[in-house]
Amino acid sequence: AQSVAQPEDQVNVAEGNPLTVKCTYSVSGNPYLFWYVQYPNRGLQFLLKYITGDNLVKGSYGFEAEFNKSQTSFHLKKPSALVSDSALYFCAVRDRPGGYQKVTFGIGTKLQVIP
Amino acid sequence: GAVVSQHPSWVICKSGTSVKIECRSLDFQATTMFWYRQFPKQSLMLMATSNEGSKATYEQGVEKDKFLINHASLTLSTLTVTSAHPEDSSFYICSASSPPSPGQETQYFGPGTRLLVL
Numbered sequence: 001a002q003s004v005a006q007p008e009d010q011v012n013v014a015e016g017n018p019l020t021v022k023c024t025y026s027v028s029g030n031p032y033l034f035w036y037v038q039y040p041n042r043g044l045q046f047l048l049k050y051i052t053g054d055n056l057v058k059g060s061y062g063f064e065a066e067f068n069k070s071q072t073s074f075h076l077k078k079p080s081a082l083v084s085d086s087a088l089y090f091c092a093v094r095d096r097p098g099g100y101q102k103v104t105f106g107i108g109t110k111l112q113v114i115p
Numbered sequence: 116g117a118v119v120s121q122h123p124s125w126v127i128c129k130s131g132t133s134v135k136i137e138c139r140s141l142d143f144q145a146t147t148m149f150w151y152r153q154f155p156k157q158s159l160m161l162m163a164t165s166n167e168g169s170k171a172t173y174e175q176g177v178e179k180d181k182f183l184i185n186h187a188s189l190t191l192s193t194l195t196v197t198s199a200h201p202e203d204s205s206f207y208i209c210s211a212s213s214p215p216s217p218g219q220e221t222q223y224f225g226p227g228t229r230l231l232v233l
Contacts (some may be wrong), residue, residue: 041122043208044224046157090158093212103149103222107158 002027004093006106013081014114021076023091033074034092034103035065039056044090050074061085081113117143119211121225128199129233136194136228138209144189149222150182153206165192182194201233206230 003026013019025031032051036044048059056065063075076089091106118141118188128134138148147166151159163179165186173179183195192211196203206229212224 017150034221041206041227041229043119043226044210046221049221102164104162105158 002031002093002104003094004091004104004106006089006091006109008109009107010112011112012112012114015083016080019081019085019111019113021089021091022077023074023089023106024072025074025093026072027065027093027095028049029075032094032103033040033065033067033096034089035059035063035074035076036089036092036105037061038088038108040043040087047076048090083113083115086111088115116130117141117211117213117223119145119209119223119225121207121209121228123228124226125231126210127231131198132199133195133197134199134230135151135181136196136207136209136213136230138162138194140190140211140223143211143213144211146189147158147212148186148192149210149212150184150192150194151208151210153208153227155219159208160196178203199230204230204232 005024023112034048034049038044047063048057048068050057058064088108088110090108092103094103120139122137150162152162153159161174162177163171163173163184165184167186167189170216171184186192206227208227210224
């Protein structure tokens with residue numbers, strides 16, 4: 001079975017400071033990893049994904065994430081936080097068997113950027 | 116990027132009535148669509164997976180006779196909540212997937228439909 005853990009319910013960061021939202025995963029095979037952002041009363045917006053290749057993945061809105069296989073982590077990062085980044089962030093994982101697309105989501109981390 | 120729409124964005128209905136929610140992929144053909152349910156301050160819970168032209172696959176604990184899913188075309192899936200009750204009130208989100216190449220699928224999410232059953 002695959003699972004995702006987001007250990008922090010909420011992360012507070014001052015505007016302009018770097019931010020990190022943590023995610024660890026567990027899968028039986030090689031992982032597909034995703035980050036999504038959700039604004040209030042909205043659906044999820046895709047930020048970035050790791051499939052293979054470079055461990056540092058760059059995504060939308062200046063976000064990036066680093067895949068660390070030994071630590072089974074996929075932390076989301078941004079060098080300089082904006083107030084508009086305040087939202088709910090979901091990490092997700094999928095195993096990589098051919099054709100099976102079920103994705104497991106973490107519980108979400110609320111990011112609060114303080115002006 | 117790929118766009119997925121949902122209609123309606125919110126709906127209020129009386130207990131015992133049925134509600135239909137549409138999910139459309141606007142600029143791509145979705146071989147697979149997913150329906151999720153999200154309770155306040157909780158993560159998304161997958162309800163079912165539907166492939167165009169075949170029966171939906173429901174997750175454990177989801178009543179298939181209550182949550183009817185139809186995926187009649189490559190751009191449209193519908194979720195019908197039959198005989199809705201107040202405990203069905205939730206935020207329902209669909210997603211669509213179209214693989215550019217095998218193993219490279221990304222899910223694109225609709226904006227969600229908020230259902231309130233009185």
